[in-house]
Amino acid sequence: MIGIVDYGVGNLSSIENALNTLKYENKIVDSVEEILKCDGLILPGVGAYRDAIKSLKESGLLKSVLDFANSKKPILGICLGLQLLYEKSYEDGEYEGLGLLKGEVVKFNDDLKVPHMGWNDLIIRRDDEIIKYIEEGEYVYFVHSYYINSMDDVISYSEYGVNVPAVVGKENIYGMQFHPEKSGTTGMKILKAFGELI
Secondary structure, three states: OEEEEOOOOOOHHHHHHHHHHOOOOEEEEOOHHHHHHOOEEEEOOOOOHHHHHHHHHHOOHHHHHHHHHHOOOOEEEEOHHHHHOOOEEOOOOOEEOOOOOOOEEEEOOOOOOOOEEEEEEOEEOOOOHHHOOOOOOOEEEEEEOEEEOOOOOEEEEEEEOEEEEEEEEEOOEEEEOOOHHHOHHHHHHHHHHHHHOO
16 A cells, blocks of 8 residues: 655645546555555655654654655655755755655756746666666656755656755665656656556
8 A cells, every 4th residue: 555644734635636546556645554554655745844854753653754764665755845854954944854765955046037847858877677667758847946966775866956956866766856757658658657666
């Protein structure tokens, strides 16, 4: 079963609908006990980094997400959820992240229109099971004003003034800066591949 973590800052229903369409058993989870029972975990997120990390801490779920990641079962961060997997964010201050991946969350250059919103193509950097159903040049949907400043662990990226990590992965830890649940057939193929890792 895939757990979708509810910590108050995610668009859970669209992810739930996508998993239902793929016929993957899933459940919205908001307790330590439920999270640790899952076979795979999705960490969604929309909004401000500060609010997200605060909510994870106050809900008591931060440690359980870390414990889950350390259990070697597949975990996927989506959009802000991806950014939380990294060491630090500089969005409206300086905040420590989960530290599961190396890198920091930084703002786009001032000469770029933010948020980066819309469809961008994926440039494949290396092979991985998570992208086995897609080809280079397929388009996915982004909405974000900050990006990861490291190309470590990057599976595919998009270009928006800089190289923007789009799909990242290290061992059992995966992240997507875009919204696969809003990215049509391409997004569904990537979610299907994640489900097959479980």
